[in-house]
Amino acid sequence: MNRRLRRALLCLFACAPVLAGAADNGAAARLNRQLRIAEQRYGTVGQSVEIARDGKPLFQATRGVRDLDSAKPIEDDDVFQVFSIAKLFASTLVMQLAENGRIDLDRPASDYLSDLPPVWKAISVRQFLNHTSGVAEYYSPAQMNGTARFPASLQAALDYAAAQPMQFASGSRSRYTQTNYVVLLHLLETQYGRPYPQIVRERILARLGLRHTYLGRVDPPARAAVPAYLGKDGRAQPMPAVAWPDYALGHSSLYMSRGDLSAFLRAVAAGKLVSKSALLKFWRPMTLPDGERGEFLTGWESGDSGRYRNVGHDGGTVVRARILFGASLDRDVYTVVYLTNGSAHNVWSRTLVDDLLGALSPRRFPAQALSERVAGFALTAQDATRTEAFAAALRADRSLDDAQRERALDNTAAALRESRGLEAALRVFALNTRLYTRSAKGWQRLADALQANGDADAAQAARQRQNALSDTQD
Incomplete structure (x- = not known):
């Protein structure tokens, strides 16, 4: 049996998160899903999580393996270097x-x-x-x-x-x-x-x-x-x-x-x-x-x-x-x-903690919930129709004001650039300029990312939009 299959089978039986305390079933399901997403999206080896409120555990979970050689599942009392x-x-x-x-x-x-x-x-x-x-x-x-x-x-x-x-x-x-x-x-x-x-x-x-x-x-x-x-x-x-x-x-x-x-x-x-x-x-x-x-x-x-x-x-x-x-x-x-x-x-x-908080309570943590949605969008293939539909859905979501939403998108792009590369980040920078066409800073961030990606012509065009907006706002 190859190591990847062995790991998958072990996790199927031994890596399931455990609900504790007073987290409702809907929150537990969202948190469980988020741990799976972290494993699939970022390749987390093992995860061990606890969320408590007012000193009482709401959710405890382990997922994945403690080492890739043995594929032994993470356990609740495993010791980590912190x-x-x-x-x-x-x-x-x-x-x-x-x-x-x-x-x-x-x-x-x-x-x-x-x-x-x-x-x-x-x-x-x-x-x-x-x-x-x-x-x-x-x-x-x-x-x-x-x-x-x-x-x-x-x-x-x-x-x-x-x-x-x-x-x-x-x-x-x-x-x-x-x-x-x-x-x-x-x-x-x-x-x-x-x-x-x-x-x-x-x-x-x-x-x-x-x-x-x-x-x-x-x-x-x-x-x-x-x-x-x-x-x-x-x-x-x-x-x-x-x-x-x-x-x-x-x-x-x-x-x-x-x-x-x-x-x-x-x-x-x-x-x-x-x-x-x-x-x-x-x-x-x-x-x-x-x-x-x-x-x-x-x-x-x-x-x-x-x-x-x-x-x-x-x-x-x-x-x-x-x-x-x-x-x-x-x-x-x-x-x-x-x-x-x-x-x-x-x-x-x-990023992992923010995504988990957004899953725990999208109402209490709307920026974190938005970042997770945007990361999922950026890491899947898109066309113009799907991109505009996603942008329209974000415009309709009033859980954040414009400044908060733009900041959340910028933070998501920065995190994706570090973990998944420039292509995913570029999709978020471009999405930001679609939402906020008159944001000089948004066009500047897109221009910088395009330049880093070697697309000089597109970067120059974005820079021109930035400069025009800056002149108008001055």
Whole structure:
């Protein structure tokens, strides 16, 4: 029996999603379908999902296999490498220090770390948390691919990064940089006088009873972690391992089961690690000097999902954790855990979560539901008649205003360009100009995509439309 057939048979009997809690049958059917779509559209190897509302699970599911060689189905308690979700532990621990008055996030980190490189003396703790510090990375591509060693110690890593040019003036912009979380790990170890893994065990794992969470390079003793895959040429291939040093545990080398990660998110949302009132302050939206919205709020990636705000983090492109809430954390709070071990097309984890939210409740999450519809349209063969019919259906859908719909289409095109290529994205850019013929930005995005696709004449025509509209609007 070939491997593909064996995998299909195994999934038929062992990979079906399981309904839990109070999700209605219609929502369950939509969620189940969405997991199948993710597997078919993006080539996800394995998926493990939990959605909870107000601390109670609504939906739990597994689908696919833990590795391509054995084709063994994913199980509920499988342990995944969750990559940069490790940062949520570090940021939560720093929030605890701030809530207890032990540190002030807006004071320079050097006030608490006497050995911080002098060139970073004025950078605040909050700027390290929010990736607005401007510091350089502490490693090189050669260290990532294993052809060179990482700096031998935490201090050596900081000294190496400090010797590089700053990326920008601290506080002026945002750029995701792992060095920030090496500094925060150092801050936590200095404040508590204990190694970082011990701090995590005492202040998070033991408090919450998390028994399937591991820090470090050693595989979990109870069961080896699910292997991770990276898409290349439309195929899932084993992801190269990075031998991160121990001082990198604040930003990497974290392994968790779905149940443990969900329990952590639900505990955070319930105020069990940091009070709800403090969280609302820590997660208050901020604007950068250039007018752009701050992407990170006290270390938690932020955004909007329909009428909800969301905070959380991704782990590479393969996993995501998210908390969604409205004006308060007292009711109508969702937590979402979406674990995969990779995909053939390196689909963004945020795309998978957004598609799932749109399936859960198209009314609550209309932009996410629209994005899924548009992606399905873009990935199937179209002619002029079908395209116009689809555009007409979108015009008739009043769940979003024009600005929201145009933004959703742009986001969908960007995600498709990364995962499925330029041709699919072009269909969405063209659809946008069909819907919004007087949007100069829409024509600009189409022109840029056509140029990237090598269609110079069409790109020039789109650029002329853009320029004409810009002149009129000026």
